[in-house]
Amino acid sequence: MQKIKQIWNRQFKSSKVPQIALLFWLTKLVSTGLGESVSDYSVRHLSNNLILGSVLTLAWSSVFFFGFLYLTMRAHRYLASPYWLTVALLAVFGTFISDALRVGLGISLVFATAFWFVTLLISLVAMRLITGSLSIHQIKTGKAEFLYWIAVGISFVMGTSLGDYLANAKSLGGLGLGTLSSGILLFIPFAVILIYRFFAHPKLDGMLEVSSFWIAYILTRPIGASFADYFGREFLGKGIGVLTMVFIWLALFIPLFSLNVSSSKK
Numbered sequence: 001m002q003k004i005k006q007i008w009n010r011q012f013k014s015s016k017v018p019q020i021a022l023l024f025w026l027t028k029l030v031s032t033g034l035g036e037s038v039s040d041y042s043v044r045h046l047s048n049n050l051i052l053g054s055v056l057t058l059a060w061s062s063v064f065f066f067g068f069l070y071l072t073m074r075a076h077r078y079l080a081s082p083y084w085l086t087v088a089l090l091a092v093f094g095t096f097i098s099d100a101l102r103v104g105l106g107i108s109l110v111f112a113t114a115f116w117f118v119t120l121l122i123s124l125v126a127m128r129l130i131t132g133s134l135s136i137h138q139i140k141t142g143k144a145e146f147l148y149w150i151a152v153g154i155s156f157v158m159g160t161s162l163g164d165y166l167a168n169a170k171s172l173g174g175l176g177l178g179t180l181s182s183g184i185l186l187f188i189p190f191a192v193i194l195i196y197r198f199f200a201h202p203k204l205d206g207m208l209e210v211s212s213f214w215i216a217y218i219l220t221r222p223i224g225a226s227f228a229d230y231f232g233r234e235f236l237g238k239g240i241g242v243l244t245m246v247f248i249w250l251a252l253f254i255p256l257f258s259l260n261v262s263s264s265k266k
Helices: 001-007 022-045 050-074 078-105 109-131 142-167 179-200 207-233 242-264
Strands: none
Touching: 001 142, 022 050, 022 078, 022 207, 022 242, 050 078, 050 142, 078 109, 078 142, 078 207, 078 242, 109 142, 142 179, 142 207, 179 207, 207 242
């Protein structure tokens, strides 16, 4: 109990998240697409049985996710390597949390999306009440970091449900927009928010700055996943292949990851 209290009350000299600039958003989008493609490939190639493949994928992704999360939270300052690897693994792990609970409980996509939206609001309210702020520029204590990662995790699960609801066929409880249309539809408000943030320069830690961050953050998950699914399985009728998409995402993620590591050392 004493150890937990010490972790909860830790103080950091600076916020334990990256600088929120263009590099952050590019890395976030690519990491979600990478996680989606890796997840799809893992499920279908670890076993001929999809259920067993899903279980195995959930097993290895959860081990790596919690491992990198531990390294991230254990550090006394922001470290780019474990931070972005945690985010990338969450794109794999979070997908299964969303799907497992929805299928296991037998609930609809629209209800699942609404449920996770309410859950995310509750986590953000809890973060505001306990830490006094929702700003990612103020992740300077152990409790703020803990609550931040809870909100981030829920945002991934909610984003997965939202993307599935928009893209899936009506027979499956979705709107039937398809992966490409839903990806474009979600990218439009995301782009508008980023243009607003970069050119309007909202007051740091103000309501508009904080809310625009969290909305954009949520949108990155279904955007990345939608384009990963479309190009991997549907482009030109049959897709370019999930494994090909894994390599494409890696070719984008590795230099962005390296830039994050380099900039964090300055």
